[in-house]
Amino acid sequence: MGSVLLPSTYGFPKQIPSPSLYSITRQEESIVVVGEKPKVSPISPSRPPKQRGRAMPSIWRPSRQADYDCFSSATPIVIDNGGSAFRIGWAGELDPRVTFRNVVQRPRHKTTGETVTIVGDHDPALMKYFDYTRTSHRSAFDSNVVYQFEIMEYVLDYGFERLGANDLQVDHPILMTECVCNPISSRSKMAELLFETYGVPSIAFGIDSAFSYKFNQQHGICTEDGLAVCAGVTTSHVIPFVKGEPVLEACCRTNIGGYHVTDYLKQLLSLKYPYHMSSITWEKAEELKMEHCYVALDYASELQLFQKGKKEAEEKTRSWQLPWVPPPQEEAPSEEELARKAALKEKQGQRLRDMAAAKRSIRISEMENELHGLKDLLQQLGQVEETEISSILSKTGYDSRQEIESAIQKITQSLRKAKGEPNETEERIDASLAEKYPLTNVPDDMLTPEQLKEKRKQTFLKTTSEGRLRAKQKRFEEESMREKQNQQEEEKRLENPELYLEKLHARYRELSEKVEQRKRLKTNGARTNGNQNLSGGVGRGERLNAAQKERMRLLTTAAFDRGKGEDTFGARDEDWQLYKLMSKDNDDEDNGQEEDEAELARVTARLQSEIQRTVPCSFAAGMASQSLIWLASLYTRDLTSFMVWIILQHPKDWLDIDPTFVAKSDMVPLQGTPELPRFRPLTAEDFQIVIGVERFRCPEILFQPNMVGVDQAGLDEMVGVSLRRLSTVDDAVKDRISNSILVTGGSSLFPGLVPRLEAGIMQIRPYLSPLKVVRASDPILDAWRGAATYAASSHFATQTFSMQDYYEKGEAWLRQYHIQYTL
Amino acid sequence: MEPEVVNSEMLLPPVLPFKRVQMSDKYPKGHARGRHWKHLKQILQAENYASYPADEPNYLNIETPPSIYPSKKFCDITGYEALYIDPRTNLRYANPDVFKRIRMLPDDHVQRYLALRNAAVVLK
Structure with a gap:
């Protein structure tokens, strides 16, 4: 037994060895550098192989044990109820015979519609068979105290069921772990x-940590006077031991653990x-x-290094390649292809031109005829x-000579x-304006009614042609x-x-x-809050x-104002002018605005061309909007903020560009022409998650x-x-x-933690003064x-209490209940 | 149920022989149960630790006191030692480059960074 549990078997590399490169594949995720895999030692076939070491048993389901009946009812069942x-075993x-994550999920089965219970992973x-929309993993723990006993019951159900329980009750004494100074209500509810x-x-x-300490004491790793430093999931404890018994008066707890490390890493990334x-x-995040x-031996100097x-620091940086498919690349057409295309185009153009020419010549000849x-x-x-004229004219369809x-x-x-x-008419008009519209200058009273009508027509024609001329100029x-x-x-x-x-830029x-201010003024902020009132109706407020x-x-x-009492609206014609007024966009300074907008468009266009000039050629080449749009569609986010993000990631590449400008580029197309600024193509690097400082920043908490x-002292203090x-x-x-400090708990597996703690x-x-810090033989399993071992001792029965004891002695007794760890 | 699901034995059977009270009896279907549990805070309040001798260890008094050393300030973004604080966002930062990035951060990101060290603005 002891030989299997030597620390060397369970130890993990204190520092991750020198990086060995792992090829990056495009399709699948990969970690570029992978440390040495923890060794797997064969102990019990019923345990998940992945459980050992730092890899989590992610999808491992324990199988039901068949030998439940082989154990007499005196054999205790041992449960390590960890966060x-x-x-259980x-x-x-x-x-332990059965190990699973201490969580419960209650999804709905899709076909039958019933709510089912799934314990563990x-x-x-x-x-795909279940609907998880309304549930997530639920744990019975708040911090390290059990508080939801319904969930605890599901977990216990599953634990006993997997252990093979088949009698009418679980007829075995139970030894269960709990946290240090467990609140009495939690303990009594569990009982x-x-x-x-x-x-x-x-x-x-x-x-749990006391059991862990005792176990290591039995194997000579620590002595009867010592200290257990237990870095757990949600909390960390330090418990001193004197003469083999924990001194609870002197222990302390900091509410930080592996959960917080994972959460911090996840949030940071x-x-x-x-x-x-x-x-x-x-x-x-847990896997990473x-x-x-x-854990850095000296946090400050490690930071300096980075x-x-x-x-x-570069060697210590790891990057995680996300699955990435390169955007569809357009291949540059070969010269032959280009020539072929140009020829084709030319040919088609020629054909069209020929056709047009033919048509024109036909028309000309027709008209000439x-x-x-x-x-x-x-x-x-x-x-x-x-006299004959009329007969000839009737044949042709013309009425008079003038018409012809x-x-x-x-x-x-x-x-x-x-x-x-060249059409000479316009110039001729110009020259002969006066003679063409002779009536315009003649006073009205000198004209016959017919001439008057003619004059009105002429005046109209004259003004329009004049207007046209002015506009042209x-x-x-x-x-x-x-x-x-x-x-x-x-x-x-x-x-x-x-x-x-x-x-x-300033301009x-x-x-x-x-321009924006004016827009704001006009809409009076109606658009800024997003719920634009499309119907135009105005509600209260x-x-x-x-x-x-x-x-x-x-x-x-x-x-x-009108009528004074009676509604006379519509009685006069001018009343209806009101609607004209209303529909008119009564913005007096429209002209100024238009000017500004035009100027803005011009400046924007110039800026864009400047950007194209300043972006390095290698980036400008090839790619542009396409891969970005492709990417945006991947993430269903808007394009511009992704651009900003890219720029933030690579500030050196974008030194000359004002990001605020790029971010606003979506307003450019309003005025038309300028094309999208060219961005560098996305590479696999944009899909890499680089973990440098985070590697030791997260465990540092x-x-x-x-x-x-969390305003509490850390492990060393x-x-x-x-x-x-x-x-x-x-x-x-x-x-x-202090010469026998044992580090245990899942979070003590971080490489470098023991030397750091020692320092x-x-x-x-x-x-x-003497100082020795050792890691437990197996920080995760030692508690169980x-x-x-403790429950197997012949004196174990003296430490248990029965249902009768519990109900006779009451809660006050349960508060005083502490087991002796040395039997 | 699909055979795959049944074979994987992933579901907890609704009735277990070794239980005296089945889950369905304890929590009958269709009955609104309300909240029948207390959060840790409420549990600790109900424990009434104040009525017991002060030297008796309990869940609350075994907590570690704050560190006796002044806490170091680290850059919220990069993690390096922070020499400066941005008065507008209250984020700590290590150098001007980080400052530029901070100023370009959207507000929710700022708040999330602050929340990491429990310094975010909490509206009540």
């Missing part, structure tokens, strides 16, 4: 549950990589913690008598257009001005690029603020925007609980506190005690093993 795992055996492949529901004959309660948050599950976390970016015909007709008309003439003119004009000759002027401006700016840029960029900010306010005002004035806001509280013993005993305690103890 992380529930272990027989007294005197080496290992289970195969995730079977999850009640065991007595009344399972019919247990007798019970004993003991402290998901804050560091918000876009991979979904990949960082609790289970994964067990594989890669270690802060200065030394080579050692028509013109010819009409001219002939005109000639004919000139030759014949006045105007038709000829029309055709000539369109013919000229078709042939591509204005366009031309604007164009030339813009060109000039562009030229000036280009000069400025070439003169002093940095200053120019700075100015551009951008100023403008965008201005909702603010009106400027347009709505004006509308309200107009309506009320219409209702009240065991020594500095202040880091996570706890030893000092405990020794201080031992007021009754003299210094010689204290020296003996920490050395500072507290007097100079040159110690308890099993």
Whole structure:
């Protein structure tokens, strides 16, 4: 028995050995560097192989034991009811028969609809049959005290069932572990549950870390005077032992443990990589913690190492590759392909051009024919008598000579257009404005009614053509001005690029603020809170925007100002003008706004082109929006904030870019043209979770609980506190005690914890006083093993109490109940 | 039930022979049970430790006191030793680069960082 349990068998590498590279595959997750796997020693086939060491038994289901009947009813059942795992087995055996995670899930079975109970972990492949939406893992523990006895009952049910219990009751004495100074109500409820529901004959309660210490004492790892440092799941304890018995008056507890370490790691990583948050599950964090976390011997210097970016720090950094599929890459078309495409395009273009030319020539010839015909007709008309004209005209469909003439003119004009000759009409209009509209300048009273009508028509035509001319001129002027401006700016840029960029940024900010403010004013914040009122209706307490306010005002004035008592609205025509007013966007400074917006668009475009200039060519090459959009679709988040995140991750690559600008780039497309700034392609590195400082930062909270806001002393100081509280013993005993410090509990498995603890305690103890810190032979299982050894002793029966005892002596007695650990 | 589920023996049987009181009798279906348990805080309150002698160890008085050393300040983001505190977010930071990052952090991230060391703003 002893030989199997030597520390060497169970020990873990104190430092993770030099990294061995593990190839990164693209499809599957992998840890780049993996430490040495803990050794597996064959002890009992019924135990999960993964349980040993730092790997958790994730999906291991214990099988039902068949030999329950072989044990006499005097053989105690030993239960280690720990915060992380529930272990149950027989007294005197080496290992617990059944071990599972101390959690319960109550999902709904999908097909039958009944709520089922699942204790411990289970195969995730079977999850599809259950509906987990309303449940999660539930534990019976609040901190390290059992408080939900319904869940405890499920756990016990499962434990006894797996152990093979098949009688009408569990007819074996029970030894169960509990926390130090367990509140009496919790202890009595547990006793009640065991007595009344399972019919247990007798019970004993003991402290898990004390059993662990006693077990190691039996194997000579520690002595009868000593100290147990137990780093558990939710709490850590230090319990001094004098003459083999724990001194509870001197023990102390800090509410921090492995749970907090995992939680801290998970939170830190998901804050560091918000876009991979979904990949960082609790289970994964637990795995990372067990594989890669270690305790730094000197936290400050270890931090310095990382802060200065030394080579050692790089070697200590691990990265976890998330599954990553490279975005679809467009291959650059070969030259042949390009040439082929160009030729094809050219050919198609030529064909279209030919077709158009053919069509045009047909049209021209048609029109020429028509013109010819009409001219002939005109000639004919000139030759014949006045009386015959009407008969000829009736054949052609024209009414008069003038009509034919105007038709000829029309055709000539369109013919000229078709042939591509310059249209002289506009210039002619310009020149002959006065003669073309002769009536416009004649006073009205000199004209006949018919002429008056003609005059009105002419005036209209004249003003429109004038307007057209003016607009044309204005366009031309604007164009030339813009060109000039562009030229000036280009000069400025070439003169002093940095200053120019700075100015551009400033201008951008100023403008965008201005435009946004105006928008805000107009909508009066209606849009900022997100619940935009689409119906336009205004409920109580909702603010009106400027347009709505004006509308309200107009309506009320219409209702009240007129009539004085009776509603005369609509009696006069002007009343209806009100609606025109209402529908009009009565923003007087629209012009200024438009100008600003145009200017903003221009500045934005310039800035974008600047960015394209400043981004290194290697990034600009190839990839752009596509992979980003692809990625955004992966995460269903918006594009821009992912860009910001990428930039935050790689600040060096983006030095020249103002991230606030990039973040706002979504407002650019409003004004049209500028294309998306080119981003560097995403690489596998963007899908790597790098764990550097976190490796020792997270376990450090065991020594500095202040880091996570727990205002209590850490493990090393706890030893000092405990020794201080031992007021009754003299210094010689204290020296003996500090020469036998045993570290146990799941969190003591961190590499480097023992040396760190030793260093920490050395500072507290007097100079040159003896000090020895050892790790328990198996920090996880020792508590159960110690308890099993204890329960196998022939004197165990003296430490138990029965249901009768419990009900006769009452709670006050149960409060005083403490077992003797030395039998 | 699917054969896979039955074979895996993952479900706890509703009736167990070794129990005197079955779960379904204790907690009958369809009965609203309410909350029949106390949180640790309430348990400890009910324990009434004040009425017992002060030197008797109990769950509360075995707690470790705060450290006698002044607590070190570490950067909330990087974990390095923090020399500065950002007055706007109250985050501790190690160097100007981190400060830039802090200023670009969204507010909920700031609060989550603060919550890590129990310093977040809690609205009551």
